[in-house]
Amino acid sequence: MENPLEQPAPEDPIERIHTLARDLAYGITNGLWGTRIYARVMTNGRELWLDTSQINSELDKYLQNKWNHQQLSVDMLFSFGYVSMYEKEDRSEYLLTQKAFALLE
Numbered sequence: 001m002e003n004p005l006e007q008p009a010p011e012d013p014i015e016r017i018h019t020l021a022r023d024l025a026y027g028i029t030n031g032l033w034g035t036r037i038y039a040r041v042m043t044n045g046r047e048l049w050l051d052t053s054q055i056n057s058e059l060d061k062y063l064q065n066k067w068n069h070q071q072l073s074v075d076m077l078f079s080f081g082y083v084s085m086y087e088k089e090d091r092s093e094y095l096l097t098q099k100a101f102a103l104l105e
Helices: 013-029 058-067 074-079 098-103
Strands: 036-041 045-050 083-088 091-096
Touching: 013 058, 013 074, 013 091, 013 098, 045 058, 074 083, 074 091
Parallel strands: none
Antiparallel strands: 036 045, 036 091, 083 091
């Protein structure tokens, strides 16, 4: 598979959801970032995503390079069934579901 992280972000809103889910699965599968994502809304309204397994992961670089940190809300991925949420201590973290990994096939 050609590296999908290097492809431009699509313009179509629905395609953007599928692309983001696929790219996240690709990054996890190839060891670029961990499996757990923590998302929180910043005061400027932007959603900050953190890879909870590493402080300085490739996830932030990917979100900047492909999406200019304008990726869809993690709630949209949740709505489409691409992530599941679980509570950990005082915050919610997200894991990709099998449906996201199926996009790699």
